[in-house]
Amino acid sequence: MADYKTDFAARIGQLGLKYFNASELLTRTSSKNKFGTQNSRPPEAIWDNIIPTIIVLEALREHLGKSVSVQSVYRSEAYNQASTDKATGYTGRAKTSQHMAFTAIDFKVAGMACTEVAGILQEWSNSGRMFFAPVMFERKAVKVSAGTIAFGELPRSWKVWPFGTWFALKGYIHAYPSENFTHVDTRGLTSKMSE
Numbered sequence: 243m244a245d246y247k248t249d250f251a252a253r254i255g256q257l258g259l260k261y262f263n264a265s266e267l268l269t270r271t272s273s274k275n276k277f278g279t280q281n282s283r284p285p286e287a288i289w290d291n292i293i294p295t296i297i298v299l300e301a302l303r304e305h306l307g308k309s310v311s312v313q314s315v316y317r318s319e320a321y322n323q324a325s326t327d328k329a330t331g332y333t334g335r336a337k338t339s340q341h342m343a344f345t346a347i348d349f350k351v352a353g354m355a356c357t358e359v360a361g362i363l364q365e366w367s368n369s370g371r372m373f374f375a376p377v378m379f380e381r382k383a384v385k386v387s388a389g390t391i392a393f394g395e396l397p398r399s400w401k402v403w404p405f406g407t408w409f410a411l412k413g414y415i416h417a418y419p420s421e422n423f424t425h426v427d428t429r430g431l432t433s434k435m436s437e
């Protein structure tokens with residue numbers, strides 16, 4: 243019988259990351275939100291969705307030489323939607339958040355303003371910089387009650403040698419100064435660009 247954590251760690255292990263591990267990508271997946279609804283772990287079918295995002299964060303970590311702390315990655319619909327319940331007066335989270343598609347990471351960089359961090363990522367995106375993942379990855383769109391979460395292709399090319407995938411960063415990048423964290427996702431080329 244397959245063990246979730248072992249299998250997930252094996253898949254993430256194939257990325258050869260220096261700075262991040264599989265556990266960090268499961269951050270808060272056993273937490274409860276403020277309404278008591280528990281999050282869950284991302285289903286295996288969408289594990290690959292996070293691959294380009296963590297590769298970009300790895301490149302950023304290498305570039306900055308400062309510690310990066312992962313704040314929030316996957317959010318189940320139940321966990322996310324409970325926090326958008328109008329009856330409670332809290333509407334702070336998007337009904338089609340990329341966190342539900344496992345393509346988004348909220349993170350903090352020690353000693354840096356989130357606006358500066360977001361600026362670097364935005365520049366990488368604008369310039370069409372390519373990133374390398376030493377695996378092939380196949381991502382899948384996620385449906386929630388509000389519809390299919392915005393999801394498109396990343397410009398990419400597959401390589402036989404070295405084996406893997408070159409891809410460009412296309413997604414939503416946003417700084418949240420009130421808590422000094424940055425959101426990055428790799429939803430790909432879509433018309434909808436917001437959290």
Ligand SMILES: [Zn+2]
Nearest residue numbers: 346347348425
């Ligand atoms: Zn976010």
